Amino acid sequence: MDPKKLMFNCFKRYYRKNPDIVVPNNIKQREFGFILFINDEMIRHTAFPSREELVKYLKEKVPRHAYYSTAYYVDPSAPDMASKGWLGADLVFDIDVDHIPTDCKADHDFYLCQDCGGISISGEQCSVCGSSRIKKVTWVCERCLDVAREHALRLIDILISDFGFSSNEIEIVFSGHRGYHIHVQNKDILELGQDGRREILDYVRGEGIDFRFLPGFNIPRKGSKSISASIDSRGWPGRIMRSLYNIILNLNENNFHEILSREIERDDLEYILENRSFFLEELENPDKGYVNLLKLRRKTLLALLESAVDFSKVIVDEKVTIDTKRLIRLPGSLHGKTGMAVRKILFSDLENKSPVDYAIVFAENEYFKIKAKFFPRHILDFKIEDKKGNGYIVVPKYIAIYLIGNASEIVEAIEVI
Amino acid sequence: MEETVIFTLEDKFKYPFTAQARDHIRKLNFSIDDLALPIGRTVLSLAKKRILDAIRREPFAKAEPKDIDLEIGLLSFPTSIIILAQVSDERLVRVFAIYESKKVRNFLEEENTRKIVYIARNGLGWDIRSGSRKFNLAIRFHYYLTYQPEYLGSWKLVNKVLHDGYVLITRHELIRLIEEFSKRYIIKACNEARISRLPESLSIAIEEISREWASVRAKYELPKILSRVDENEVYPPCIINLLNLVRRGENIPHSGRFALATFMLNIGKSVDEVIDLFRTMPDFDENKTRYQVEHLAGLRGSRIKYSTFKCLNMKSLGLCVKDCKDIKHPLQYFYRKIGRKYGSKKTNV
Ligand code: SF4
Ligand SMILES: [Zn+2]
Numbered sequence: 001m002d003p004k005k006l007m008f009n010c011f012k013r014y015y016r017k018n019p020d021i022v023v024p025n026n027i028k029q030r031e032f033g034f035i036l037f038i039n040d041e042m043i044r045h046t047a048f049p050s051r052e053e054l055v056k057y058l059k060e061k062v063p064r065h066a067y068y069s070t071a072y073y074v075d076p077s078a079p080d081m082a083s084k085g086w087l088g089a090d091l092v093f094d095i096d097v098d099h100i101p102t103d104c105k106a107d108h109d110f111y112l113c114q115d116c117g118g119i120s121i122s123g124e125q126c127s128v129c130g131s132s133r134i135k136k137v138t139w140v141c142e143r144c145l146d147v148a149r150e151h152a153l154r155l156i157d158i159l160i161s162d163f164g165f166s167s168n169e170i171e172i173v174f175s176g177h178r179g180y181h182i183h184v185q186n187k188d189i190l191e192l193g194q195d196g197r198r199e200i201l202d203y204v205r206g207e208g209i210d211f212r213f214l215p216g217f218n219i220p221r222k223g224s225k226s227i228s229a230s231i232d233s234r235g236w237p238g239r240i241m242r243s244l245y246n247i248i249l250n251l252n253e254n255n256f257h258e259i260l261s262r263e264i265e266r267d268d269l270e271y272i273l274e275n276r277s278f279f280l281e282e283l284e285n286p287d288k289g290y291v292n293l294l295k296l297r298r299k300t301l302l303a304l305l306e307s308a309v310d311f312s313k314v315i316v317d318e319k320v321t322i323d324t325k326r327l328i329r330l331p332g333s334l335h336g337k338t339g340m341a342v343r344k345i346l347f348s349d350l351e352n353k354s355p356v357d358y359a360i361v362f363a364e365n366e367y368f369k370i371k372a373k374f375f376p377r378h379i380l381d382f383k384i385e386d387k388k389g390n391g392y393i394v395v396p397k398y399i400a401i402y403l404i405g406n407a408s409e410i411v412e413a414i415e416v417i
Numbered sequence: 418m419e420e421t422v423i424f425t426l427e428d429k430f431k432y433p434f435t436a437q438a439r440d441h442i443r444k445l446n447f448s449i450d451d452l453a454l455p456i457g458r459t460v461l462s463l464a465k466k467r468i469l470d471a472i473r474r475e476p477f478a479k480a481e482p483k484d485i486d487l488e489i490g491l492l493s494f495p496t497s498i499i500i501l502a503q504v505s506d507e508r509l510v511r512v513f514a515i516y517e518s519k520k521v522r523n524f525l526e527e528e529n530t531r532k533i534v535y536i537a538r539n540g541l542g543w544d545i546r547s548g549s550r551k552f553n554l555a556i557r558f559h560y561y562l563t564y565q566p567e568y569l570g571s572w573k574l575v576n577k578v579l580h581d582g583y584v585l586i587t588r589h590e591l592i593r594l595i596e597e598f599s600k601r602y603i604i605k606a607c608n609e610a611r612i613s614r615l616p617e618s619l620s621i622a623i624e625e626i627s628r629e630w631a632s633v634r635a636k637y638e639l640p641k642i643l644s645r646v647d648e649n650e651v652y653p654p655c656i657i658n659l660l661n662l663v664r665r666g667e668n669i670p671h672s673g674r675f676a677l678a679t680f681m682l683n684i685g686k687s688v689d690e691v692i693d694l695f696r697t698m699p700d701f702d703e704n705k706t707r708y709q710v711e712h713l714a715g716l717r718g719s720r721i722k723y724s725t726f727k728c729l730n731m732k733s734l735g736l737c738v739k740d741c742k743d744i745k746h747p748l749q750y751f752y753r754k755i756g757r758k759y760g761s762k763k764t765n766v
C-alpha cells in the first residue's frame with residue numbers, strides 16, 4: 001500500500017462527508033491558502049463568497065493543509081499584499097509546545113539524516129554517516145498537549161482579567177498538531193499595528209518585566225527593600241505575588257531546581273524554608289500594605305520574583321501575533337502532518353478535555369502493520385512497541401496516519417490487518 | 418460628580434487638534450480666498466511665524482504671540498498646515514510637528530489634571546477613567562498602545578498595571594500621550610491637506626518658508642563622518658536601519674537612540690562622532706545629547722560603559738529588522754564582519 005495514497009484517500013473521505021468546517025466571520029474579506037497533496041506549494045490569494053463555496057472547494061481539491069488570513073481585506077484575492085487593501089486583523093496567539101521545553105520530548109523526538117536516512121537521538125550530526133544535514137522529527141504526546149493546554153489557560157486568564165476581553169470575543173482552536181490558536185475578535189484591536197501587537201505579546205509572555213518600573217516593588221541596590229504589591233494586586237504585580245506564594249508553599253530541598261528557574265544559594269533556600277510559615281502569612285494578608293521580607297537578600301528576592309514571572313508567563317510563538325498578514329489554520333480542516341482535525345472548542349473543553357478526545361478523526365477500529373525504520377515510543381495517547389523485535393509495529397489507523405504525515409521516511413511498508 | 422470643565426477659546430487656541438477647536442475652526446467658515454482680506458493677511462503672517470519659530474527652535478516663551486485675537490490665532494494652525502503641505506518637505510513637517518507638540522506639552526503641564534482628562538476624553542475621544550479624589554488615571558489599553566511614545570522601561574506595557582482593559586498611568590504620562598497624539602495629528606494633516614487652487618498671497622508665503630528652510634536645512638543634514646568604512650558591509654541590518662532613519666531626520670524612539678549610540682561607542686566611535694550622528698534629529702539638543710552620550714560612554718554617573726542590546730532584546734523592542742543567522746548580538750555581527758572576536762572587552766549594564 002502506498003502510504004501517501006492511503007493518507008490522501010482518508011482525507012478525501014473526510015472532506016466528502018460534510019465535515020464541520022467553521023468559517024471565520026466576514027468570510028468575504030478573508031484570504032485563503034491551501035497546500036495540496038501533489039506538491040508543497042502554497043496556493044494563495046484565494047477568496048470565497050460563502051461557506052458553501054469554500055466547502056465545495058475543499059471537497060474538490062482535498063487539501064493537505066488549509067488556512068485563512070487573520071486579516072480582513074477589501075479584495076482578499078488580489079495577487080499582492082499592496083493591492084488587497086488591509087482593513088485590520090484579529091489578534092491571534094499561537095501556543096505551540098515545540099517552543100516549550102517538556103521532558104517527554106526524549107520519548108518521541110529524534111533526528112533523521114537527509115543524506116543516508118540514518119536516525120540519531122542527538123542533533124549535531126548523523127551518527128551513521130557524520131553528515132550535518134539532519135532534520136529534527138518532533139511528535140506530540142498527551143503530556144506535551146497538556147503543557148500547551150496549561151499555557152492556553154494562562155493566556156486566556158490574562159486576556160480576560162487584564163485586557164478586559166469578554167469570553168465571547170475569544171475563540172479557542174486546537175491547532176491539529178502541537179497546541180492551540182487563540183483568536184481575539186474585538187474592534188479596538190482590529191487596526192492595531194505591529195508595535196502595539198508586540199506590546200501585547202510581550203505583556204502575555206512577561207517579556208521585559210523590570211522591577212525598577214513595575215509598581216509595587218521597591219528593590220534598590222542600596223537601602224531598604226519593600227514590596228507593596230500583594231496577591232490581590234491587579235495585573236502582573238498580583239500575578240507575580242500569587243506565583244511567589246505558590247513557590248514558597250511548595251518549595252523543598254529536593255524540588256527547588258524545578259520550581260525555581262533562577263538560582264539561589266543553599267543557605268538562602270534554608271532561610272526561606274525555616275521561615276516559610278512567616279512568609280506565607282505575610283503574603284496571605286494583602287491588606288497589611290507591605291510584605292515583611294525579613295533578611296532576604298536582594299539577589300535572592302529577585303531570583304524568587306523572576307521565577308514567579310516564569311511560573312505564570314505564557315510561552316507563545318511571536319510571529320503569529322505580530323504579523324498582521326498571516327494565514328492560520330481553518331477550523332474543521334485536517335492537519336496534513338497529523339491527520340487530526342483543527343477544532344474550534346469551548347472553554348470548558350479546553351479545561352476538561354484533551355485533543356485526543358475531540359480531534360481524532362480516523363478513529364475507526366482498523367489496524368495497520370507497519371515496517372518502520374524507527375519510531376517514536378509514545379505519541380498522542382498511544383505507546384508504540386515493536387513487540388516481536390522484528391521491525392514491525394501494529395498501530396491503529398489514526399496513529400498510522402500520524403506516522404505517515406509527519407515522517408513518511410520512516411515508513412518502509414504498510415498494510416491493513 | 419465631576420465638576421464641568423470650561424473649555425475656553427484660549428484653550429482651543431492652545432489645543433487646536435481637539436474636536437472643540439476643529440469644530441470652532443469649521444464654524445468660522447474661513448476659506449483660502451479670505452487670506453487676501455486684511456484679516457486673512459494677519460492669519461497668514463501668524464501661520465508663517467509659527468513655522469519659522471519651529472525652524473529656528475524659538476523658545477516657547479519668546480514665540481508666544483502677544484495681544485492677538487484668539488480666533489485669528491486659531492486659524493493660523495490650519496493655515497500653517499496648508500503651507501507645509503505645499504512646501505512638501507517631510508523633514509520640515511516633522512520639525513514643525515515636534516515643535517508644536519512640545520509646545521502642547523508645555524501648555525498641558527500648566528493645567529490641572531481635570532482639564533487634561535477633559536482634553537483627552539472630550540477633545541480626542543479617548544476612554545479615560547479617573548478616580549475622583551486621588552486622580553488615579555487609567556486609559557483604555559488600545560489608546561495607550563497607539564500613542565505610546567516608547568517601548569522601553571517604564572513605558573513598556575508589561576511594566577504597567579493593566580486591569581480590565583485599562584492601563585494605569587500618571588498625569589505626566591497622559592500629557593506625553595497627548596503630545597504624541599498632537600505630533601501625529603499634525604504629520605497626518607500635512608500629508609492629507611489638499612487645496613484646489615493657490616492664491617497669490619499663499620504662494621508668496623510658501624516661497625518665503627521654502628527659502629528660509631533651504632538656508633537652514635543643511636544644519637539638519639548629517640556631516641559625512643561615517644563614510645570612511647563601508648557601513649553596509651560591516652554594520653548589522655538593525656543598525657543600518659536606525660542610521661537611515663536618523664539621517665532622514667525621523668524621530669526614533671529612545672530605545673533606538675540607545676541602541677545606535679551604544680553600538681557606535683562600542684565599536685570605538687568618539688563621543689563627538691556619536692553626537693554628530695544625532696544632529697539631524699528634529700529635536701536635537703546638543704547639551705542634552707552630549708550629556709546622554711557621555712553617560713553611555715561611561716564618562717559620567719555610574720561610570721559603567723553600556724553595552725548595546727542583544728538581538729533578543731532588539732527583537733522585543735521592535736528594532737531588529739532581520740533574523741541574522743547565528744547572530745546573538747549586533748556587535749557580534751560587526752566583529753564577525755571585520756574579523757575580530759567578539760567578547761574581548763564586553764562590558765555590561
Ligand atoms: S538579528 Fe540581531 S544583528 Fe541582525 S538585525 Fe536583528 S538585532 Fe540586528
Ligand atoms: Zn547520515
Ligand SMILES: [Zn+2]
Nearest residue numbers: 104140141144
Ligand atoms: Zn510529549
